[in-house]
Amino acid sequence: MVRWMWLFKQALLVVSGVGAYFGVRGATEGSVDLAVQHAHLIVDLEKSLGIYLEKTLQEPFTNSGVLATLANWVYIWGHWPVIGATMLWTGIWHRDVFLRFRDAMLVSGLLGMSIFVFFPVAPPRLAGLGFMDSVTERSFSYRVLQPPAFVDQYAAMPSLHAGWDLLVGIAVVTAASSLALRVFGFVMPVLMAVAVVVTGNHFILDVVAGVVLALVGQLASLALERRRARRSQSRAPDVREPARHRDGRVLDGSGPVDGDRTGDRAVHDGVRDTQNGDWQEAS
DSSP states (O other), X not given: OHHHHHHHHHHHHHHHHHHHHHHHHHHOOXXXXXXXXXXXXXXXXXXXXXXXXXXXXXXXXXXXXXXXXXXXXXXXXXXXXXXXXXHHHHHHHOHHHHHXXXXXXXXXXXXXXXXXXXXXXXOGGGTXXXXXXXXXXXXXXXXXXXXXXXXXXXXXXXXXXXXXXXXXXXXXXHHOOSHHHHHHHHHXXXXXXXXXXXXXXXXXXXXXXXXXXXXXXXHHHHHHHHHHHXXXXXXXXXXXXXXXXXXXXXXXXXXXXXXXXXXXXXXXXXXXXXXXXXXXXXX
């Protein structure tokens, strides 16, 4: 009963956090013109770094309906459904992993929302750069999972799709006892990082920023875990080591205690010195 009450409270906290996340994203959509300008700034920066590869990466998916569908599936079903399943699994069976996962998502999400507000960025598909919007053109599931009223279309930087799937991977690898789950934990973040780019939803630098924020959130979650441990220790009762005689026997208020007998007359191999309260070896 206690476990289920704890899970219920955690579910309320997570749902509230997710609701706030979507609410802020939907209510703070920035200037479209400014978001497009920022997108072009990112393109210029990627070109200067030699990593403007989005069109090259998307081309095979543009020419193949099968590849485009697979990328859409990863982008749509590999995010919120996987996050929800991972939270449920770790919340029931691996509470410490769940708490780290939860805290890392909340911290990185808060940081991400501040960037959405102050630095809106249009995704490649909406920046007039000639990218295909494969999710919108070839799938309707995403609009069910994330209704347009709750989605800021100009919040490409950072990619929390990539960042939060990295946190999923960390949680799964940490808690998993099977090889299959560990492989999933390693592969899923990589697949998502590719999917967000080839579907035209994020630039490569968006992915990098999302990963950095996720790692910052993970570090913050570890610090919070240590804080909880210190608070738990401070509330624990003070259990002192009992006084012992030089031969290892416990001394209590009524006399020594040996391995088999207790009481003020229980004597194993010594006699009490009534002058100083110590024990002397019997001759």
